[in-house]
Amino acid sequence: MKVYKRAILPIGFKANGVASGIKKFGKLDLALFFSEMPAKASCLFTTNTMQAAPVTVCKSNLNRSKYFRAIIANSGNANCFTSYAGIEDAKDCLEALAEGLSIKGKEALIASTGIIGKRLPLGKIRRAIPGLIAGLSREGIKKASSAILTTDTFTKQIFSRFVIGKRQVGIYAVAKGAGMIAPDMATMLCFIFTDANITQSALDKALKASVVDSFNCITVDGCMSTNDSVILLANSAAGNQLIKSGRNFKLFSFALRKVCTELAKLIVRDAEGASKFIQIHVNKAASFKEARKIALNIANSNLVKTAIYGEDPNFGRIVASVGATGIKVKQEDLKMSVSSLKKKDIYVKVTLNRGRRQAIVYTSDLTPEYIKINAQYN
């Protein structure tokens, strides 16, 4: 298996990105991902109860159709807390897209990211759709990957290639991250494309397993977004023997998990205002859940984050974060080590002596730059 940080779409996929005018200054803000053949979809969405309109519409379409052809995604406007009108806006958007692509509206999915509480500028999107479709190409993924960004400073994408039988299979994933990043279903937009031939149940199983220790193990600010979506399309174009279970399923799952983990780390590396990339490794826990809970509580502690920003070792704040979870770790069992704080990459190891499970959570530090970015977002 090979893994690259590159924009390579698997067979049968095309993409494009344009500036529709949702964002100012002619910035790319509207992306389209297209599969030439019907693709199975597997999706995971935010657990935030204030879910955005595109999440509602995706869930509805996933119930109405078994195969999908396209995903349209915009940045600059989250289409959230926009009431029933927002849902109609998302549906209208998909209808306009379906007409242009000569597919059915229920065969397309939609995602949005940006400011909450404002209506989508539907006119602008409608006017942009013909050009968006006309420009679809394999190379268009570069523009598409830029068009989904908000405060991100770089595009985040991972491509993996591996062999099933005698066929090459590819998985490409692209994400936007930056802020309002806290786990419990990937707190960002992520689109994954594979040309693998795989059953629906195997696809769902592989995706669920892949987010557990990737997107659900990262946090920037502990703030869960209303729009988080991971959408995975599999179009079978690789022509491999159908993946169901066994060795081939393991291979596909391993590759998908690797892609998700690397992408999750890229999101943390580009966290708003971050000056450090922090890996928190909790081991000898009674369960993965327990290890993850403690790691996340350390990762979300403003006091731990500021201490690391200040390169000021402060074990006490880690101790307090462990205890604040309510998990009854004995003080005499708790061991900690922190790598040199002078470096950009920080490794925090916490040992509990309660069992054999572990979890790794990735996070960033809390800096004056994070405050600057978020004090003037509008």
Place this chain on the structure above:
Amino acid sequence: MKVYKRAILPIGFKANGVASGIKKFGKLDLALFFSEMPAKASCLFTTNTMQAAPVTVCKSNLNRSKYFRAIIANSGNANCFTSYAGIEDAKDCLEALAEGLSIKGKEALIASTGIIGKRLPLGKIRRAIPGLIAGLSREGIKKASSAILTTDTFTKQIFSRFVIGKRQVGIYAVAKGAGMIAPDMATMLCFIFTDANITQSALDKALKASVVDSFNCITVDGCMSTNDSVILLANSAAGNQLIKSGRNFKLFSFALRKVCTELAKLIVRDAEGASKFIQIHVNKAASFKEARKIALNIANSNLVKTAIYGEDPNFGRIVASVGATGIKVKQEDLKMSVSSLKKKDIYVKVTLNRGRRQAIVYTSDLTPEYIKINAQYN
């Protein structure tokens, strides 16, 4: 009932504060509170499982004795994560104090605040105890209230006076706050003294009721401390008819609650680096617990806190915080208003349309100054 922000001890109490050398530059760091007659005690401690040695020792003494005469408290060192040795240090401290005061060791309580993971400088404390005792006086409360501070910029104290029967009764409370402030039992040190004559069960009931919407409804940074303690001593010196239940209990409870609420607000006003005092009022909730959970989640959102710091109205971040609790508020039922962000005091009102309960949580904004203070704490 009258309430003052002043240092007035009820009858029969004395106090003092000295510089023992735990802190540098001759800063006051050791406080003693003393009751001339045996006092009933009611205490609440942190729910953090990594509790500090003084918390462990207080719990033990509360089981061993029914009456108490003294509280010793130091700042600059939390005596937490110091293993069995830390517990012995706290006990030795109490023994030295008891000897000087000619009382029993089990009749004294202890509290510490400051850096976690370092042993108490026991020699310095022992040497300071004779002077600490010799200087006990009613006016000594001014020095005592300063000696418990860490990054606080002012002393926090509230005095309330009211009449039970024909006797005047007083309640005085003093606290340290500033950072590592998150609720679930008062996240700070707070000492409360009353000359009321009251039964043990009425005292306990009044204290528990008072912290629910005072200390347990404030948050600075969502970080729960290991040392939080509220210690209330009642020495009966007012000579009032014994308070058990009924009208007199209500009067005492009301006064205690008022004292706790005002003190809790003072803690938030002096939050580390804060430029705003924020009141988050969630109403029309199904229960107080639900209202408090939502209010706290809004209050602990770095995105909400930075938006208020930046005077940048961003309702979307409040919406996302409400939904992130998992409580199924309908989008069409959620109403929000925020007072002018240009002022120092901000009022956020959130209406859920789910019932008739409410909660008010007090918090501060997140500023570059908070980061500066906490990046260089050691």
